[in-house]
C-alpha cells in the first residue's frame with residue numbers, strides 16, 4: 001500500500017483518511033507516515049549491508065521527536081548541527097555513540113555537551129574550530145574524535161542555495177589544506193583523527209557528483225596513510241534527491257552500490273547523512289481553503305497554511321505537488337495557492353489545475369523534509385500540529401501551538417515615568 005493514496009476518491013495516509021485527521025486535529029497540520037520513514041531508512045541500511053558503517057539521519061530535515069524515535073528504534077545514527085538537535089536525539093532514545101556533529105559554527109558549550117555524552121565524531125569545518133575543539137577537550141581531560149569536513153570542489157548540479165561542495169561555499173576545509181590540518185590533529189594529545197567527511201549539496205539527482213567527491217576523498221585518504229594517518233571512516237554526507245516533480249533520482253541501492261564498489265578492498269567504514277531522501281515523501285501538509293478570489297488574470301485560493309509553515313516555495317521557488325483531499329463538483333481551473341501572510345512571496349504553489357471550492361481540503365505533498373523544521377511564527381501565526389500515522393493509528397506528535405506558546409518568554413515593559 002502507498003503511504004499516501006486515494007481510497008474511494010479521498011486521500012489517505014496509510015490506514016487513516018486525511019479528512020478524519022483534519023476533523024480531529026484541525027488544519028494546517030503536517031501528517032507523516034511511519035511506514036515511509038522506516039522503508040527509506042531500511043533502504044539505506046540494507047544497501048549498506050554488511051559493509052561497516054552507519055546511516056546517520058540528518059535531523060535538520062525533520063526533527064520531530066516522534067519521527068526521531070521511529071528511526072532510533074531501527075538503530076539509526078544521527079547527523080546533528082546544534083546542541084538542540086543533540087538533545088532531541090537523546091530525548092528520542094538515540095544512541096550518542098552513533099551521532100556525527102556537523103556545522104560550521106559549533107560553540108564551546110555545544111562541544112562540551114557533545115564530548116560529555118560521547119558523540120561518534122565532530123565533523124570539523126575550519127581550522128579555528130579545530131583549535132577550539134582541542135582546547136575544550138584538553139580542558140575536559142579527554143580526546144575529541146575528529147573527522148575533517150573537506151570541501152572537494154565538485155559541482156553538485158543542484159539549486160545554488162543548496163549546493164555546498166564548491167570552493168566558494170562556506171562549508172568545510174579546502175581539500176588541498178586537509179593534509180596539513182590532519183598533521184595538527186596528529187600532533188595534539190587532545191584530538192584523534194577518525195575519519196574524513198564531505199557533503200556536496202542537497203537534492204542531487206545524479207550519482208556522478210557523489211563519485212567525483214568520493215574519488216577526491218580516497219586520494220586524500222591514501223595520501224594521509226602514506227604519512228601515517230590511517231582513517232577509520234569516510235562520510236559522504238547526505239544529499240540524495242527525491243521526486244518532487246518528475247525528477248528521477250537514483251535508487252538508494254544503485255547509489256550505494258556504486259559507492260561500495262569504489263571502497264572494495266579498503267578497510268574503510270562508510271558513514272552517510274541522508275535527510276530528505278528518508279523523510280520528504282513521508283509527509284504532507286494538510287490545509288483548508290479559506291477563500292477563493294478572482295482577479296482580472298488570476299485565480300487565488302487562500303488557504304490556512306502559509307510560507308511560515310512551508311518556506312520552500314518562497315525560498316527556492318520549490319515545487320511540491322498540491323492535491324485535493326476530497327473530490328469537488330467545481331470545474332477545474334488554474335489556481336495560485338497562497339497563504340494569509342502579508343508577503344507577495346507567500347505562496348505554496350502557482351498555476352495549479354484544481355477543482356476547488358471554499359472549505360476544500362488540500363494536501364501539499366513531499367512535505368516531510370524541510371517543512372516543519374523551517375517553519376516560523378511570522379505574522380504571529382501559531383505553528384501547525386504534527387500527526388504521525390502508523391497503520392490505522394494516529395499520534396499527535398506535536399500539538400498545535402497556542403497563543404501562550406507564541407509569546408513564551410516575552411514580557412511587556414512598564415509605562416515610562
Ligand SMILES: Cc1ncc(COP(=O)(O)O)c(C=O)c1O
Pocket residue numbers: 058061079102103199201202203237238239240273274275276277
Ligand atoms: C552536513 C549535512 N549533512 C547532511 C545533510 C542532509 O542533506 P539531505 O537532506 O539533502 O540528504 C545536510 C543538508 O544538506 C548537511 O548540510
Ligand SMILES: N[C@@H](CCCC[NH3+])C(=O)O
Pocket residue numbers: 060162202203312369370374
Ligand atoms: N532546506 C533545504 C535544503 C538545505 C539542506 C540543508 N543543508 C530544502 O528545503 O531543500
